[in-house]
Amino acid sequence: MSPVSTHPPHGQSSLRTVQVLGGGNAGSSAHVRSLASGLVARGVRVTVCAPAEADRLYDFTGAGAEHVHVPRSSDPASVAALREACRDADLVHAHGLHASFRAVLALGGRRTPLVVTWHNRAHAEGARAHLLRLLERRVVKAATVVLGTTSDLVDRARGSGARDARLAAVALPPPPRPAEQDDPERAGSKLRAELGATGRPLLMAVGSLERHRGYRTLLDAVHAWRRLDPVPLVVIAGEGPLRGVLQRRIEDEELPVRLIGRRDDVGDLLAAADLALLPSGWESRSVFAQAALHARVPLVATRVGGIPELVGEAAELVPYGNAKALADAVTALLADPARCELLKDNGTRQAATWPTEDETVAQVLSVYDELTQPRPLL
Incomplete structure (x- = not known):
């Protein structure tokens, strides 16, 4: 240089x-x-x-x-x-x-x-x-x-x-740390309670509610998780033109999904989450993927655009638009704490290479x- x-x-x-x-x-x-x-x-x-x-x-x-x-x-x-x-x-x-x-x-x-x-x-x-x-x-x-x-x-x-x-x-600048620095575990529990995820896995997705984000596939995949005990809660932070369509599906199909709108506390949300989900049809250097790896939250993402190059071995990658593959990857991770810990460690190492x-x-x-x-x- x-x-x-x-x-x-x-x-x-x-x-x-x-x-x-x-x-x-x-x-x-x-x-x-x-x-x-x-x-x-x-x-x-x-x-x-x-x-x-x-x-x-x-x-x-x-x-x-x-x-x-x-x-x-x-x-x-x-x-x-x-x-x-x-x-x-x-x-x-x-x-x-x-x-x-x-x-x-x-x-x-x-x-x-x-x-x-x-x-x-x-x-x-x-x-x-x-x-x-x-x-x-x-x-x-x-x-x-x-x-x-x-x-x-x-x-x-x-x-x-x-x-x-x-x-x-x-x-990107280092992501903001959770708001309650002295007791992040308490802060996470409080946020999980506010979201309705007490005693159940919390799956977090963040991004505008647009067609290319893959949220329709995500809702398809949610059907497979409803038979789990306890049933995971999917929380999607973001706004966009598909909000009405997605909300109707959530209500009509009685899906365990919440749309919480645009948020400025993504770091706190990730700190409270068990898994991060990125079902997009295309991403480059996804801010959310980077934040998830920094926060040591296991990530399930689509194998598209710059995602494989960005995350390396630090995420479970699935084909875009494949609801079964997405559902299977999430179900497997929820049942495999050792694999989750490996992804967390891989994420820390991968982030250090950026x-x-x-x-x-x-x-x-x-x-x-x-x-x-x-x-x-x-």
């Missing part, structure tokens, strides 16, 4: 970067907060362009960055605000497809280097899926460098026409230096 910039020499202005964020993805928002803090500590001037709500949640200004409110939409006013924020930037770094597309529009062909990080893959069907592919091609062809958080995202960027696509080191925040900032700075340092004359 090439040397990275630190504080600029006396009397010289520091590198000015603009981080463009859509604000709708927890993983990319947390990454930008971590990145901003590390860059500022190394003398880089950082402006984060994101919706005001994202700054309230992630406190970019508290990390030493300037925050500019830019709505998520691609309307002319939004693009104009972003164009003004990028006017004197040495480099622009956009996170996610829609934020990257707005950055391309705002730069309008200017020679300012554009780095794009793909944290995940956009999900859509039919005509919208075709539109997203067109946006992907437009973005990666305009980008100077595309960073993908998983190998398959790097391959996708190259297949879409990227000039330079690389695997990104992406670290990039640190310092390593992530160092890689990004090396890319920035490469794109902004004057090239020697031959």
Whole structure:
């Protein structure tokens, strides 16, 4: 890895970067907060362009960055605000497809280097899926460098026409610890009682209630667990367009499942859980999977996207959409404490191999230096 910039020499202005964020993805928002803090500590001037709500949640200004409110939409006013924020930037770094597309529009062909990080893959069907592919091609062809958080995202960027696509080191800040530090066991028992899981296994899933998350398959699998004694309780934290459909199924089929809406205490929920479930149709560096391994909670996940690369031997992996395989994996783990302990230990070892925040900032700075340092004359 090439040397990275630190504080600029006396009397010289520091590198000015603009981080463009859509604000709708927890993983990319947390990454930008971590990145901003590390860059500022190394003398880089950082402006984060994101919706005001994202700054309230992630406190970019508290990390030493300037925050500019830019709505998520691609309307002319939004693009104009972003164009003004990028006017004197040495480099622009956009996170996610829609934020990257707005950055391309705002730069309008200017020679300012554009780095794009793909944290995940956009999900859509039919005509919208075709539109997203067109946006992907437009973005990666305009980008100077595309960073993908998983190998398959790097391959996708190259297949879409990227000039330079690389695997990104992406670290998330350590997950928050349970609220009641002095007695985490008591805190977990209290939360289990509030959720209705006293004296029964608690299975936890977290994520938006959308089609690609695999919750319909999860509800199919729940039928197999109803014959267990005691009957496990499945708790799903998240909101989305499928809430009504899922709630009706839960009521009509009398399933032991609770939808608890969007939560900001995922660390506490995981600390109280017996198993973590990730039934998605596609994931990259899943924030929830990382949190589960950090919390030493056995994980059952689908063998899709970047999940195998992320978790290694630290989770039970099943095919997407296969309710029987999901049900069998959960049933087997609930009956095998030794296997659960092995997964916990594997999870601790696997998490130790993930990039640190310092390593992530160092890689990004090396890319920035490469794109902004004057090239020697031959």
